[in-house]
Amino acid sequence: MPTIKDVAKYAGLSRTTVSRVINDQPYVSDEKRQCVLKAMEELGYVPNSSARRLRSQKTETLAVLLPRITNPFFSHLIEAMEIKASQWGYQVIICQTHESEQKEQDYLELLRTKQVDGVIMTAVHNDWEVIESYRECGPIVVCNENIEEAQVPFIYVNQEEAAYDATMHLIQQGCKNISFLSGDDDSNVSAYRRSGFLKALQESSLPFLPNASYANAIDVNSGREIFRELRRLNHPIDGVFTGSDEVAAGMIYEAIKEGVRVPEDMSIIGFDNQSISMLMSPSITTVEQPVQDMGEKCVEVLIDQIEHKHRSVREDHVFEHELKVRNSTFQEIALVNS
Template sequence: MATIEDVAKLAGLSRTTVSRVINDQPYVTEEKKQRILQAMDELGYVPNSSARRLRSQRTDTIAVLLPRITNPFFANLIESMEKKASQWGYQVIVCQTHDSEKKELDYLQLLKTKQVDGVVMTSLCNDWEVIEPYLESGPIVLCNEYMEEMAVPMVHMDHRKAAYESTIHLIDQGCKNISYVSGGSDTYLAEERKTGFLKALEERALPFLEAASVDWAIHVEDGRKVFNHIKDHHPIIDGVFTGSDEVAAGVVYEAVQAGWNVPDDLAVVGFDNQMLSLLMFPSVTTIDQPVAKMADRTIEVLVRQLMNPRANKARRYIYSHKLLVRNSTLKKQLVTNL
């Protein structure tokens, strides 16, 4: 957290001069005043007196930070959170970070300047040591995303176990060369999924085909590119684990258009049980997350912290998932042999 000394140093002026500006006292030139105000803005500095005054205010508003609202998983999560928050007398504002570290911090400033009472973070862009100081301004709860060292409530599913079970399912369907497809590799959640995937391969003595795996796939169009990458460079791939139903749908669509049989030539697993996964032909095997339950618990935990700041701030709430097996992985030969 920035201090008055930090402001003075950045502005190149004395602590006394900074104090005069903060307390609206005379004998400070306009030029110096602007330098100090600019330094305060750059550092995100809130004077103690202002902070005390702001902390006494209530906005009855909760900010929910998410990567993008166009992802159906986050859209459903927000809808459930808004309903639950309304029951507690709170309104929700949606803050799209687009995976930007700067945007994430800009939105956390809403908490620091008391424009919101609390924050829900469904993804993480910055390291914990960057986020932690904002807890001085109000409660933060993580939903979906999680990080071991964060001393805040975390509501999530066991993503390592879900990825492990999905991969074991692909292997049980006869897949021996499986591509791992994710939207990134720099978050704890992403690491957990990959750990589960690799554990399944290791248990079944299968290799990790790193060259056939990608960490940039997010949208349907990315899924189409993933399939063409496999077709052109790694045709031995017979199974694909994806971290998104959107990506899985793109893989399935492009594979079918290319004349591949899904799942006999290529089995595909998605994630999140979006409606898209059920409407695809063939329908997509996926992981179902208890979105409504996680959303309800997240809002409840946050509101109870607002009511009682001494409430347990580091408890984890881990929910169970379901592997929904559909036609994108049920190979005809194996079904016939059942």
């Protein structure tokens, strides 16, 4: 296997000059640079990437913390991040927290021990005071959350507005008794969505139904189970904000089993515009987030901080959501009645 000494001899230059070319350092003429590159190609010399990283004190690795990879929203987000990172010469490691505060801290230690150059957090489970202590160790970018007191870049959709628009759509289709479903009830995302949901109810003089509000609704099975519980309530629920296309799909599946018509008897809205929302029958009305654009922006912002070695400051990159109206809501009936 050829060495840097072999390249220097073949090119007729010093090892110092060859090293500068390999590490893309200045003070090398174009003529010498081309000479070294030609020698490397003809000898089949491949630089030792581990050694280069050690010299530059960079790992060229990003850590992405997420609750669970099985959620299609996060898997699509990760895919966008990985593709974008590879274009910049970085690799991505996936760190599933399973919503554990301790696991989140364990993965943040990768930043303190210099095993990664930066961290993207797609959810935050610890108090921000805990996260703040890691900022001295390297750059942190937060995606899909908005924590007002934090001084780092944030990439997100306005969850309060998105939930408000979805709930108003249910109300405009004639829904009077609306159920609210959320994932992690302690998360900022759930809090903002609840705020938007309540705002829509208050503006429409509709009651909030505590016994029809559920947390930890995260997948198809959650949707099926909650649907059965809603059916046992004394008053009929005619609208559901699920916060997840998986949950909405589970509810629709169970509704069909029990002979409940969607949307005639119950209107259901999902979130994220996952593939399952278009495959269900009826298709699911849902809130779309620009997942790819958000993922790419996270990587761009993080690598910019790594490459230019500047400290994180508060930046808000807010992306627009879009309500995708499909057959799981009362749209056709409303149009006829209007």
